[in-house]
Amino acid sequence: MQSNELRAKPRLAKVLVFDENLGRGIIRLLDTGERIRITHKDIDEDGFKILFEGEVVEVYRSKDGSLKIRRINNLT
Numbered sequence: 001m002q003s004n005e006l007r008a009k010p011r012l013a014k015v016l017v018f019d020e021n022l023g024r025g026i027i028r029l030l031d032t033g034e035r036i037r038i039t040h041k042d043i044d045e046d047g048f049k050i051l052f053e054g055e056v057v058e059v060y061r062s063k064d065g066s067l068k069i070r071r072i073n074n075l076t
Contacts (some may be wrong), residue, residue, distance in 0.1 A: 010060035010070070018051040025051060027059065027069070036067070044068045 011029055013036070018025030023040035036059070043049040044062075051057065051069070058070040 010058045012072075013059045013069075015026065015051045015053055015055045015057060017053060020050045023049070024061050027057065028052075030056075031038050038067070038069060042069050044070045 011031060013027040013029045016026045016035070018038075025038050026035055027038055028035050038051075040049040043051065051071075056067055056072060058072050060070065062068050062070055
């Protein structure tokens with residue numbers, strides 16, 4: 001995935017798996033099916049960071065170019 005694509009427009013992804021003990025998981029972009037490995041550091045929220053299988057999230061690049069995930073209201 002080209003970083004310019006995510007900077008230009010946030011994209012939706014579905015959480016395939018997230019291990020709360022390890023703080024790692026995998027999401028799949030809804031438009032391309034591409035799988036991306038993530039960590040708790042990528043989740044853009046305060047406090048305890050966890051994602052749930054099947055949850056729809058928004059993926060974007062921050063100003064410094066790092067991958068970020070934002071929780072949104074689920075569409076499913």
